[in-house]
Amino acid sequence: MSLVIWAEGRLVGAEEAALSAVDHGITVGDGVFETCTVLDGQVFALTRHLARLRRSALGLGLEAPDERKVRDGVTAVLDTAVAASGPFDGRLRLTVTAGVGPLGSMRVPGAQSVVVAAQDSVMAPESRSARSPWPRNERSPIAGLKTTSYAENVVALADAKAKGADESILPNTVGELCEGTGSNVFVERGGELVTPRLDSGCLAGITRALVLEWGAEAGLPVREAHEGELGFDVLDEVSAGRAALALTSSGRNVQPVTWLDGVDVAAGEVTLAAREVFEKLCRERLDP
Incomplete structure (x- = not known):
């Protein structure tokens, strides 16, 4: 299965530009993420991951992520992946950044970017x-x-x-x-x-x-x-x-x-x- 990516409300290709070049997640690494296990095309422990995503964002001084927006991205990515290849085991990554900001470390309040990506994978036994x-x-x-x-x-x-x-x-x-x-x-x-x-x-x-x-x-x-x-x-x-x-x-x-x-x-x-x-x-x- 190829990598499936949803960024800011739309599905994008792996080589396609999806975020601003001055997104704070790119310029200074100002963002939070979660990596979730996918089992038979469904996310494992999503509620716990979303709770920790929120804790990380608040701990970093970001506003709490829009959970509905994140869940919409999860649904879009998994529906697309399953439709293309059938139920799969793999990983899903949720990323929320501080959004477009200055080149320095100060951020713009209220600006956020959300990216969701999924791909099949096999866990090593040891x-x-x-x-x-x-x-x-x-x-x-x-x-x-x-x-x-x-x-x-x-x-x-x-x-x-x-x-x-x-x-x-x-x-x-x-x-x-x-x-x-x-x-x-x-x-x-x-x-x-x-x-x-x-x-x-x-x-x-x-x-x-x-x-x-x-x-x-x-x-x-x-x-x-x-x-x-x-x-x-x-x-x-x-x-x-x-x-x-x-x-x-x-x-x-x-x-x-x-x-x-x-x-x-x-x-x-x-x-x-x-x-x-x-x-x-x-x-x-x-x-x-």
Whole structure:
């Protein structure tokens, strides 16, 4: 299936100009976005994604996105894609920018641009990850927000790619385990699956939250870390085989890490059980 794009009320081609050259999302990265999973031509957890899109926009100082406009774009894109190729599994991206603005950092109040795009894709069953040499700033004004200012993640991911990995795992500035460039992390040790606290600076991931909720519902030992529990050096335990690592995101679901910094590592039993629960329930509960 080819990429289907809706921008500001109309379907556009991938090579077609759709936004102003001085849209603030282009000139200074002033915008927010969500990446959603598409299952059989329908968006998974759209309500949660729209709620986080709103939180990110307000946290960035933007006006709340027009939800009706965003949903109209989602409907147009999915209807077009399904009509062309039939129901599909893939990704859908929602982007809301500050709209047309000056070349500097000041924005024009009330101006916004909305873009929705979808494409089929297949999730990899496992990840090869590498430690990032750069930290996430948990005190940043955009910590925990899903913004289009993604340069730090692009650089960190390029570093991981050069090392043979597909994700970069970041600490925060005080040496705690934080997140991946586009994923949350879980560490399995002592028979438990544990993820960093949100005050570590990590994103409040939709998949992360559902793993905690659905895992607990299924009786799995999954939880958020206690304060100070997960230092970045816990990855040494993973490399040594005393712990296991997993990533979660809308592009990965629950994905065991089987290679870390050049060392093959094993998937954890709780991780695999959590993945099984998630894969089952995500198709049974489309908008949890």
